Amino acid sequence: xxxxxxxxxxxxxxxxxxxxxxxxxxxxxxxxxxxxxxxxxxxxxxxxxxxxxxxxxxxxxxxxxxxxxxxxxxxxxxxxxxxxxxxxxxxxxxxxxxxxxxxxxxxxxxxxxxxxxxxxxxxxxxxxxxxxxxxxxxxxxxxxxxxxxxxxxxxxxxxxxxxxxxxxxxxxxxxxxxxxxxxxxxxxxxxxxxxxxxxxxxxxxxxxxxxxxxxxxxxxxxxxxxxxxxxxxxxxxxxxxx
Amino acid sequence: xxxxxxxxxxxxxxxxxxxxxxxxxxxxxxxxxxxxxxxxxxxxxxxxxxxxxxxxxxxxxxxxxxxxxxxxxxxxxxxxxxxxxxxxxxxxxxxxxxxxxxxxxxxxxxxxxxxxxxxxxxxxxxxxxxxxxxxxxxxxxxxxxxxxxxxxxxxxxxxxxxxxxxxxxxxxxxxxxxxxxxxxxxxxxxxxxxx
Numbered sequence: 497x498x499x500x501x502x503x504x505x506x507x508x509x510x511x512x513x514x515x516x517x518x519x520x521x522x523x524x525x526x527x528x529x530x531x532x533x534x535x536x537x538x539x540x541x542x543x544x545x546x547x548x549x550x551x552x553x554x555x556x557x558x559x560x561x562x563x564x565x566x567x568x569x570x571x572x573x574x575x576x577x578x579x580x581x582x583x584x585x586x587x588x589x590x591x592x593x594x595x596x597x598x599x600x601x602x603x604x605x606x607x608x609x610x611x612x613x614x615x616x617x618x619x620x621x622x623x624x625x626x627x628x629x630x631x632x633x634x635x636x637x638x639x640x641x642x643x644x645x646x647x648x649x650x651x652x653x654x655x656x657x658x659x660x661x662x663x664x665x666x667x668x669x670x671x672x673x674x675x676x677x678x679x680x681x682x683x684x685x686x687x688x689x690x691x692x693x694x695x696x697x698x699x700x701x702x703x704x705x706x707x708x709x710x711x712x713x714x715x716x717x718x719x720x721x722x723x724x725x726x727x728x729x730x731x732x733x734x735x736x737x738x
Numbered sequence: 739x740x741x742x743x744x745x746x747x748x749x750x751x752x753x754x755x756x757x758x759x760x761x762x763x764x765x766x767x768x769x770x771x772x773x774x775x776x777x778x779x780x781x782x783x784x785x786x787x788x789x790x791x792x793x794x795x796x797x798x799x800x801x802x803x804x805x806x807x808x809x810x811x812x813x814x815x816x817x818x819x820x821x822x823x824x825x826x827x828x829x830x831x832x833x834x835x836x837x838x839x840x841x842x843x844x845x846x847x848x849x850x851x852x853x854x855x856x857x858x859x860x861x862x863x864x865x866x867x868x869x870x871x872x873x874x875x876x877x878x879x880x881x882x883x884x885x886x887x888x889x890x891x892x893x894x895x896x897x898x899x900x901x902x903x904x905x906x907x908x909x910x911x912x913x914x915x916x917x918x919x920x921x922x923x924x925x926x927x928x929x930x931x932x933x
Contacts, residue, residue, distance in 0.1 A: 520744040527751050540877075550816070550869035553849055556877045564882065618755035620882065621762045627877055628765060638770035640879040645763070647885050654884035709888045 504596055511600035519604065522574055523611060529570045530615055533563035537623045555637070558627065560620035564655055567612045571659050572666045575605060579670035579731075598728040605663055613656035617648060650709070657716040661703065664720035664727075671727040771849075771876060786929070793838065802855070804833045808863050811914070812921045815867040821910045822929045823920065833865065834913040849874055856910070867910060 537560050545554040577583055578601045624641060643651070676683055691699075706712040784793060811833075815821055837856050854870040881889075911929075920926065 517741055520741055520748075524744050524747050527747065551849075551853060551872040551874070553874045554876075556875070558877060558879050559882065560879075561882050564884070615752070615755060617884075618759055622755055622758045624879060625758050625762055627879075631877055633765070633769040634771070635876045636770055637876055637878040638767065638772050640881055641770060642767065643881065643885070647881070648759075650888060651882070651884040654887065658884070704883070704887065707888060712888070 504593075504599075507593070507596040508599045508603070511596060512603045515600055515604045516607065522608065526567065526570055526608070526612055527615070529566045530563055530612075530619055533566040533616075534619055534623055534626075536562035536566075538626060558623065560623055563616050563619040563623075564658075567616045567655075568659055568662055571605075571609060571612060571663050574608060575663045575666040576670045578605065579667060579674065579727075581674075594732045595728060598724075598731055601667075602724050602728075605667070606660070609656055609659045609663060613652055613659055616655050617652035620651065621648065654709070654712075657713060658703075660720050661716045664723040668723040668727050671730050675730045801834065801836045802858055804835070804858065804860055804865075805831055806833050806860060806865075806915075806918075807831045809917065810863050810919050810921055812864045813867070813912075813926075814864060815910060816869055819867070819869075819910050821912065821926055823923065823926045824911065824913045824928060824930055825918075826913055826916055829915045829917050831915060833860075833915070833918075835867070836911040836913075838909040838911065 537558060540556040540558065542557040542559065543554055544557065545552065547553070621643065624643075628636060628641075672683060703712070703715060706715065813821065835856075835858060852872065852874055854872050857868045857870055859866040859868075914920065
């Protein structure tokens with residue numbers, strides 16, 4: 497029993513601000529991971545070329561994908577950690593319930609994803625600048641080097657959506673494991689069987705083969721909101737800390 | 739203190755990224771390796787219709803003039819180079835050699851202009867033409883899936899590159915004095931390019 501009552505929004509707001517401050521280390525860690533991703537991109541992991549008796553041409557190909565991959569990997573671990581008991585118990589510093597705790601978690605995740613997506617999109621530009629500074633324009637192929645502001649904005653938005661989708665899936669899975677602790681092994685066996693019949697590639701293709709940004713946004717947002725909502729409902733049933 | 743330090747790190751990192759982005763949009767587009775060049779079909783057509791001056795504007799061309807007063811000459815050159823001869827109207831004791839580089843295209847990028855002029859040696863009535871070895875290393879950026887997934891041109895299967903890889907043998911055009919005898923001239927085709 498608490499000495500005073502607080503409405504849901506006030507409670508959510510306090511927890512959200514508290515989490516932003518308490519987990520500020522996560523933002524710095526994300527930067528470290530993204531810098532590693534930038535270094536991986538600069539490592540020229542792929543090349544192609546042609547040669548004859550009087551010339552050889554080597555083309556080093558640079559992909560900015562490593563930055564996005566490390567960002568996604570780190571976000572998955574953050575989504576899982578936020579749902580662990582040690583992290584959840586921090587919420588009880590304030591007057592709280594499971595719903596406000598979940599909402600603040602989701603709001604924190606969305607903020608963190610926005611930050612990561614913004615940095616990942618700008619990192620692709622930063623990688624280009626580093627190579628431009630080192631190699632000079634005469635050694636860089638124009639095609640693919642220049643990204644219009646519209647493409648950059650699109651890149652930021654799409655990275656945000658992809659990370660949001662993966663984050664909601666990992667958050668949902670962690671909630672399920674916590675709720676059905678004793679049945680989690682059975683649950684994952686069922687999940688693997690279902691995925692085998694539905695075919696995982698079909699599910700992935702449902703998102704990655706979509707060429708309309710509007711439809712893609714709708715698919716991702718609908719899936720993420722649904723998964724977060726189910727996670728909130730499930731975790732509402734978890735035991736209350738006294 | 740820790741929070742302040744974290745805020746400082748985040749601020750510095752974001753400022754670097756934003757400043758980098760501003761700098762990026764100020765980079766001039768010239769000097770980069772470009773893609774558009776005519777293909778070999780146009781080149782063959784142009785060879786018979788354009789003048790040397792016009793060809794040099796449109797294609798990568800290297801030329802050299804050698805003094806030669808002998809009556810016989812043997813030509814030695816790389817097998818993959820097509821050699822065309824042209825007999826001048828006068829005996830000016832000068833051999834003019836023009837090397838045209840046609841399409842050397844990889845991933846839609848034409849490297850023809852970077853190829854060096856061939857090495858030419860004249861010794862014992864033998865004109866030896868050999869290409870200088872050239873090594874080109876360059877960098878290509880690939881736009882990631884967050885851009886290409888919604889790129890209509892890629893979705894429709896349209897690419898701006900003419901082909902993934904194409905290479906055409908080079909052409910050497912030699913103008914010889916009127917009376918000069920080429921010892922193995924049955925191998926060559928005589929043409930006339932406008933002066």
